[in-house]
Amino acid sequence: MSGFNFDVITLFPKAFELINNLGVITKALDKNLIDVNLHDLREYGEGSYRQVDDKPYGGGAGMVLKPEPIYKAYESIRKLPKSKTLLMTPQGKVLKQKDLARWSTLDQIIIICGQYEGFDERIRCLADEEISIGDYVLSGGEIPAISIINGLTRLLPGTLGDPDSLVDESHNSSLLEYPQYTRPLTFKDMKVPDILVSGNHEEIKSWRRRKSFERTLERRSDLISNENYKKSPQSKRIIEEYNQFMKFRIGNGYDIHRLVEDRDLIIGGVKLHHPENLGLDGHSDADVLSHSIMDALLGALSLGDIGKYFPPSDEKWKNADSLFLLSKVIDLIRQDGWEINNIDSVLVAERPKIMPHIKLMKKNISEILNIDENLIGIKATTNEKLGPEGREEGISCHSVVLLEKK
Numbered sequence: 001m002s003g004f005n006f007d008v009i010t011l012f013p014k015a016f017e018l019i020n021n022l023g024v025i026t027k028a029l030d031k032n033l034i035d036v037n038l039h040d041l042r043e044y045g046e047g048s049y050r051q052v053d054d055k056p057y058g059g060g061a062g063m064v065l066k067p068e069p070i071y072k073a074y075e076s077i078r079k080l081p082k083s084k085t086l087l088m089t090p091q092g093k094v095l096k097q098k099d100l101a102r103w104s105t106l107d108q109i110i111i112i113c114g115q116y117e118g119f120d121e122r123i124r125c126l127a128d129e130e131i132s133i134g135d136y137v138l139s140g141g142e143i144p145a146i147s148i149i150n151g152l153t154r155l156l157p158g159t160l161g162d163p164d165s166l167v168d169e170s171h172n173s174s175l176l177e178y179p180q181y182t183r184p185l186t187f188k189d190m191k192v193p194d195i196l197v198s199g200n201h202e203e204i205k206s207w208r209r210r211k212s213f214e215r216t217l218e219r220r221s222d223l224i225s226n227e228n229y230k231k232s233p234q235s236k237r238i239i240e241e242y243n244q245f246m247k248f249r250i251g252n253g254y255d256i257h258r259l260v261e262d263r264d265l266i267i268g269g270v271k272l273h274h275p276e277n278l279g280l281d282g283h284s285d286a287d288v289l290s291h292s293i294m295d296a297l298l299g300a301l302s303l304g305d306i307g308k309y310f311p312p313s314d315e316k317w318k319n320a321d322s323l324f325l326l327s328k329v330i331d332l333i334r335q336d337g338w339e340i341n342n343i344d345s346v347l348v349a350e351r352p353k354i355m356p357h358i359k360l361m362k363k364n365i366s367e368i369l370n371i372d373e374n375l376i377g378i379k380a381t382t383n384e385k386l387g388p389e390g391r392e393e394g395i396s397c398h399s400v401v402l403l404e405k406k
Contacts, residue, residue, distance in 0.1 A: 003033040004156055005080060005108040006149050009073045011052065011115065013038040015142040019149060024160070028153045036149065037077075044072040053117070062117035070112060070123050083108040084128045086148065088141025089119075092130030095148065099131070104155040111148065113141030175216045175223065178208040249338070249403045251300025255291035256388070256396035257282050267347065267354070267395070268361025268378070269323045269368075274352050280395060283312035287322035289345055289361060289378070292399040294322075294329045296343075300403045301333065323368050330369050333403065340369060341402040344377040349395040354380030 008016065016038055019025045028034045045052040046068060053063040074085070084106055103109055112126065124130065133144045153159055181192040195207045216223055259265075263279030265272045268289040280286035294306045309332075310317045310325055317325070330340075343365075347354050358378045366373040383389040389396055 003028070003031075003035060004104075004106075004153075006034060006036045007039060007077045007108065007110045008036070008113065008145055008149075009039045009041055009070060009077075009111070010113040010140075010142055010145070011041045012113075012140065012142050013040050015140075016146065019146060022150060025150060025153050028156065028159050031158060033156055033158055034149075034153055039073045039077065041069055041073055044069040044076075053115075056118070064117060065115055065119035065123065067120040067122045070119070071126070074110070074112070074126050077110060079110075080107040082106040083110065085110040085112065085126055087112045087114060087124060087127035087130045088132075088144045089114045089130050090132050090135075090137050092132040094135070095131050095133050095144075095151075097151075099129075100148070100151045100155055104152055109148070109152065111141070111145045113145055115140045175212045176220060178211040178215065247405045248341070249300040249405075251296035251298070251401045251403065253292040253294065253296030253299060253399040253401070254396070255288045255295060256394050257286040257288055258394045259392060265352070266322070267357070267397075269321075269364035270357045270360050272352050272354075272357060276351075276392075278392075284310065284317055284320040284325065285322050288395055288397040289347060289399075290322035290326045290365070292345060292397040293343060293365070293401065294326055296399040296401040297329050297333050297340075297403070300401055301336070301338065303332070323364060326365070327368050337406055338403045339406050340371050340375060341404045342375045342377070343399060343401050345379070345397055345399040347378065347380045347395065347397050348383050348389045349380065350382050350385070350390060350392050 010016070016036065019036060020029075025034070025036075029036070041052050042050045046066070051066070052069045053065050056062070056064045082105070084103060086109060088111060112123065114123075131144065131148070133147055138144070179193075181196060185192050185197070193207070195203055198204070257280040259274070259276075259278040260281040261278060263281055264285065265274050265279040266285045266287050267280075268287065280288065291306060298304055298306065298309075306325070306329070309328070310320070333340075358380065361378055362373045362376045365376055369376075385391070388394045
């Protein structure tokens, strides 16, 4: 044996042929920096058919990996002084860069590849740690095992031509990597930032640090747990700018309902009279103004649409007062510290006349949302006889809301 040892217990050793075509691992193998030893679980199976799995006790679908073959395979492996055993399972903790760094100081990693059907619970006793590479299920632990071999090998001394290339990579410093560019200078009207071709290395370093921090705040703010990042003057300034930017969210809402007979025409909580005695069809009271505002509020925070919270399949919401539904939505919005900055809505209808009722509509909505009427804009227009609104087949409403984090 030489270098760092990976011992993998697997039902599918051929899956690991891939590593011979992964540059970093291939170089490490050629330099004897690592050894990858595959232990075919089938060779430790029972009987003439080399059985490695069986039906689960208590019944259920699929087959379960038996403990005996895995224990035999594990016991056949020569253990080095500094060794850890990892069990690949979707139930394990999600792999982090710091885990790879921690394991890189060992002499050996033994990896047991689980299978999606499951394995006998007693196999867990062999593992020092249970590892997953994400919240999803694969056919087996082979791909996660290759990920660990690849990621860990890159950290071993002598593997990379330029060790400094590790320093700025995403996750090595708890920050995501800054944007990278190469030739050509301009591609499809997209130009490399001037700072990167300025030749001013101090400014380039500062720009990269800033972009790394901004990208992490934008995409993975959960990674910024090190208080040292937050204490530096530049980081504090970036956080303040980011928080200022993220204080506001905009949502766009739309709703349309058919005009039908034997239904009330309710808009903004106001009962209107249609010249043809028509009303809006819907599971609730079909208040398009309230619905479009709800849609905009939920959309601003990426919370889905109103059907998610008040499904038309639920009899509980049949003929429900939409202002009541609106009160439920604003409660949800405020739970996370958001407040309405303003609302702008446009009702589209040929008939009846909306304008005489707008003042009462604003009053109703302001009371439900507990905001000043001056923060609510409601306009009305016809559709010039065009479309479903113009043909008086329905009435629609568009709303935009601006939310502010308090």
